[in-house]
Amino acid sequence: MKITEKLNKAHDVSNAPPATFSFEFFVPKTSQGVQNLYSRMDRMYQLNPQFIDITWNAGGVLSNLTTEMVNTSQSVLGLETCMHLTCTNMSLEVIDNALKSAYDSGCQNILALRGDPPIDGSESTGTFKYSKDLIKYIKTKYGDHFNIGVAAYPEGHAEEGDADKLIDFLKEKQDCGGDFIVTQMFYNADIFIEWCKKIRAKGITLPIIPGIMPIATYASFMRRAKWCEINVPENFLKELELIKDDDAKVRLKGCELVSNMCLKLLKSGYVNHLHFYTMNLEKSTIMVLEYLNLIQPNLDINSNKLTPWRKSLNPxxxxxxxxxxxxxxxxxxxxxxxxxxxxxxxxxxxxxxxxxxxxxxxxxxxxxxxxxxxxxxxxxxxxxxxxxxxxxxxxxxxxxxxxxxxxxxxxxxxxxxxxxxxxxxxxxxxxxxxxxxxxxxxxxxxxxxxxxxxxxxxxxxxxxxxxxxxxxxxxxxxxxxxxxxxxxxxxxxxxxxxxxxxxxxxxxxxxxxxxxxxxxxxxxxxxxxxxxxxxxxxxxxxxxxxxxxxxxxxxxxxxxxxxxxxxxxxxxxxxxxxxxxxxxxxxxxxxxxxxxxxx
Structure with missing residues (x-):
């Protein structure tokens, strides 16, 4: 099912939850890591996320693992899956093969991205330069089969300092056929809410899905915040700095800080769905979900099953x-x-x-x-x-x-x-x-x-x-x-x-x-x-x-x-x-x- 349809269905009922949620996983570097991740994905899906997504593995000997993992999650695990697809250094043949594999497995959701530029500073050799070009191609070839997500940057982008230009680019992606927005991680709810006001004023009507990064350790928190060049509120820094050498305390305090940020987002009225960048871990994400009362610790979903076994989503x-x-x-x-x-x-x-x-x-x-x-x-x-x-x-x-x-x-x-x-x-x-x-x-x-x-x-x-x-x-x-x-x-x-x-x-x-x-x-x-x-x-x-x-x-x-x-x-x-x-x-x-x- 398409993500936008799933979200509309989940929230268009009298007893709708205050928020729904989803998980992102990345492709591990080893085949054994992939096998172990399947077990984790299967286990975390029992928390009832609306979908999962799998990042695009951009190269190397395991470059086909994204499509393999999407096929496995759809066909074997029966998990509604969104596949990342990038433009950078991607030939048309590779893109076509990826789309066909997703189509054949029953996947109906693509997150269309430009992708990070080549590390050596060279120009991308890919067929498409921007994500809007990829969106147009997908629409031309597959019509409305795929629900297409687009990326957004509430706090700007390293390659474009003009925030208004980024909003114009986002509007172009909507006009080309984008169906929903997934944002980069952030920790400042006020900046995010102001950004939501701006994009709505610009005529961007797509559902906004905020990217939430739980805090597992102080070092990883600071490293990712610096790498993504995002604003970290003063209270985050002040409270985490005091306990930075105690990972257990950092995770607990980080859960509280991120959860309170999520509550503020939900109260703003701009979002009703949270997308968690799990980093292939589960504890920190589950702690936030429990804090928000979006799951029960011993949730059993058997009563939701149409059969005693989870059905494959492969057509x-x-x-x-x-x-x-x-x-x-x-x-x-x-x-x-x-x-x-x-x-x-x-x-x-x-x-x-x-x-x-x-x-x-x-x-x-x-x-x-x-x-x-x-x-x-x-x-x-x-x-x-x-x-x-x-x-x-x-x-x-x-x-x-x-x-x-x-x-x-x-x-x-x-x-x-x-x-x-x-x-x-x-x-x-x-x-x-x-x-x-x-x-x-x-x-x-x-x-x-x-x-x-x-x-x-x-x-x-x-x-x-x-x-x-x-x-x-x-x-x-x-x-x-x-x-x-x-x-x-x-x-x-x-x-x-x-x-x-x-x-x-x-x-x-x-x-x-x-x-x-x-x-x-x-x-x-x-x-x-x-x-x-x-x-x-x-x-x-x-x-x-x-x-x-x-x-x-x-x-x-x-x-x-x-x-x-x-x-x-x-x-x-x-x-x-x-x-x-x-x-x-x-x-x-x-x-x-x-x-x-x-x-």
Whole structure:
């Protein structure tokens, strides 16, 4: 959706917030930094910003990372994204490729910039000299598809000392097709408000989005203020100078000063949206938002979701309404994998005979999206089964934020069955995905809700885990015993497969089992989450490949690393991946049936 449309929609309601907000991120210098930033972007998007934007990486070996990141944020993370695009040293071919990539990913927002002049003082070799030229080109080629933002400088620009000329330039950018204004950072609210009066008097009617730079440390605050040549109020300098050597106090006082500036902006009537230059950090920005009471510390946005999973904003996936539950916590690999399934999204997860179906070599850096150093910080060096179990238990308790098979922290949805999950882990079964039984909760429920208003949501209890091969026959025998008590259909259905692809199941070849569904006024029953054979076998490949990659990170000659490799090799070679669904969700006995299997 276009930014101006989103902002109009957000503020054109009776209970509109006092302000909305958005975040800017810049392209990291390393591919590992990009992977870590994706996790931060995903996490910060749970604060409910209206959009994020990603700066243009102006050159070097990573020059295509801006478009890659925009595509990932739109398609994989489902985040409304604005792409920066500059003119300096940019050939028409590069600009065309960037615009096409943004268009193809579903991005509808561009911040059109001239860009900083070449560092060596030479003339730009780019096709366009000014941002107004770039705006005209975008409009000519794409019509009104893109919402185009333009930059503004309330306190002047280093290359133009005449403030009135800058306002004239801004008017030209509006007349060429600009749709909204994003300003340079500032700290003097009075100067900004006076500038707003001037541009409105000049006939500039575009929405004004002020650029807000939180204060993290005294040194970074002074460095950026000097670099941007902006006015810093005397009270900012006086209060921060006294505590400049204490970073914690600077951040706290900086939060207060910036927040009070934002309150003054909002009271002026010229703005109702704040754009935060995060510098790829989160704490300082969140502190300001909390000070302004624009978020709640433990905000949960599940009740705002149209499906139990965040939908991709890529237009090629706009019709997607169903996902296998196996990738509930692995949206990156799920989106990347299914992009190449020949019949997706119109077929049933593609043809298993397709050469694209089994490919799991994703993200160039493999399936574990952490460096070796980060992996050691998260999961240490487990040399015994008890230590391996402890990793899974710490994840369930929220003490570890991810597992090799889960990119995200444990969901509060799991709370009702956490103790039972911990119990089976202590018995040697490693749970990697689960959901409790739900029988008709309102769709507005803060934890489990999804879909339109005034509906009801349901889900069958689901459990997925790694099971020792020695225990698998007895486990499946118990399932058959329970099913024998019922005359119509299987109460418990399962799939069990090892790394060699040896499969056991009591489901039919083409069974598709909906494990989550919703009933809403005036619409058909929605069934967004399923369990079925073909996608489970594809997930199996990923699960066991992750174990191999995890094992490969311990590559020293030390005895300890050798013991870790031996333990993970056993997990790969001597365990089954098993999932179980309890289909009798309505009788209230799902917990006892499934967890009773492990007694």
């Amino acid at each position: 090629t996936r706009s019709n997607e309404t169903v996902r296998p539950i196996f990738w509930a916590n692995r949206k990156f690999s799920y989106i990347e994998r299914t992009n190449n399934w020949d019949e997706f999204p119109n077929g049933r997860w593609g043809d298993s005979r397709s050469p694209a179906f089994g490919e799991v070599d994703l993200f160039h850096n493999g399936l574990i999206r952490h460096s070796a150093k980060k992996t050691l910080e998260l999961w240490g060096r487990p040399t015994k089964e008890e230590q391996l179990s402890d990793i899974f238990i710490k994840y369930l308790k929220g003490e570890i934020k991810s597992l090799p098979w889960s990119d995200d922290p444990i969901s509060p949805e799991t709370n009702p069955i956490v103790n039972e999950l911990i119990d089976i882990i202590k018995k040697g079964y490693y749970s990697i995905n689960s959901q409790p039984c739900i029988n008709g909760l309102p769709s507005s429920d803060k934890i489990n809700g999804w879909g339109p208003k005034n509906g009801y949501v349901y889900q069958k209890m689901y459990l997925e885990f790694l099971c020792p091969a020695s225990k698998a026959p007895e486990l499946l025998r118990k399932i058959d015993s329970i099913n024998s008590e019922f005359q119509t259909g299987n109460c418990l259905t399962y799939y069990a497969v090892n790394s060699r692809g040896e499969l056991s199941t009591n489901s039919k070849e083409d069974d598709i089992n909906a494990v989550t569904w919703g009933v809403f006024p005036g619409s058909e029953v929605l069934q967004p989450t399923i369990v079925e054979k073909i996608s489970f076998l594809a997930w199996k490949d990923e699960v066991f490949k992750i174990i191999n990659e995890w094992q490969g990170l311990y590559n020293s000659d030390s005895k300890e690393d050798a013991e870790v490799r031996e333990l993970l090799s056993k997990l790969h070679d001597e365990f089954y991946l098993v999932n179980i669904v309890d289909n009798r969700y309505a009788d209230g006995k799902s917990n006892d049936r499934i967890f009773g299997l492990f007694d």
